[in-house]
Amino acid sequence: MPSTGSQPSANDDTNIFNKWSRKFSVVTGLGITEEDRLRELETHQNNVCNRWKKELMNHSPAVTFMLKRLEQSGCPVAPKHLSCQPCGFDRSGGFVPSAGITILCQGKFWSKTHMEHTLVHELVHMYDQCMFQVDWNNLRHHACSEIRANSLSGDCKWTRELRRGFFSFTKQHQACVRRRAVLSVAANPACPDVATAEKAVNEVWDSCFPDTRPFDEIY
Structure with a gap:
């Protein structure tokens, strides 16, 4: 009984071969x-x-x-x-x-x-x-947004932290949020050093960490 579906053509096989040959070359650097x-x-x-x-x-x-x-x-x-x-x-x-x-x-x-x-x-x-x-040159403003973004985004889920090599069962989420917020603020051109970044994060922590807007809770 003849098939009602279309059969692969020689051109299809050639296109598939060329696609994977090109991919192999890109990955290995051979022939390119x-x-x-x-x-x-x-x-x-x-x-x-x-x-x-x-x-x-x-x-x-x-x-x-x-x-x-x-x-x-x-x-x-x-x-x-x-x-x-x-x-x-x-x-x-x-x-x-x-x-x-x-x-x-x-x-x-x-x-x-x-x-x-x-x-x-x-x-x-x-x-x-x-x-x-937000005034992104104001380190307290920047710190608050970084605290919220790291806390609400899923960046500090346990599985993400495990992949980064950080392993903890107690206050893992808060520790991750604080660490990553400090790193981001420290990279701000307006921030002179890590100690200043830590100070900015500590100063706004109590007001910014509980702020989950626009979510009802931590994602």
Whole structure:
């Protein structure tokens, strides 16, 4: 009995072979110049980043919640405001207040869940900027937003900390939030040293850590 479905053609097999041959060359560097390999790798990373971004913006409960709250607050976020780019620093993302965009560092995400946590983190910064007009050169302002973003985004879930090499059963979440907030504030050009960053985080901790807006509780 003849099949009613379409059969793979020789062209299909050739296209599949060429696709995987190209991927093999990009991964191994064989049969391709280093310049071409890096260009192909950057294109691949950008495609993955944008595909995951689209999926998260449409289907992630935490991301869609934040997008809805930002829109209701008068600061709608479109895909163009979340830019997948290569980054020259060892971070997965960053908010650029002067441009009103978040940079998603393509190639820095080990999973879509990691990207989801990063995206929610940066959306919390965007929410704070929208609602409270944060002065990012004011270390106390910056510290408060970092405390909230690290606490609410999923960045400090136990599994994330375990992957980073931090293992604790007592007050793990608070310790992670505090540590990561200090690191971020210390990287602020307006911050002279880590001790100053720690001081800023400590000064706002009691008021900012319990503040889960716009969530009802820690995500």
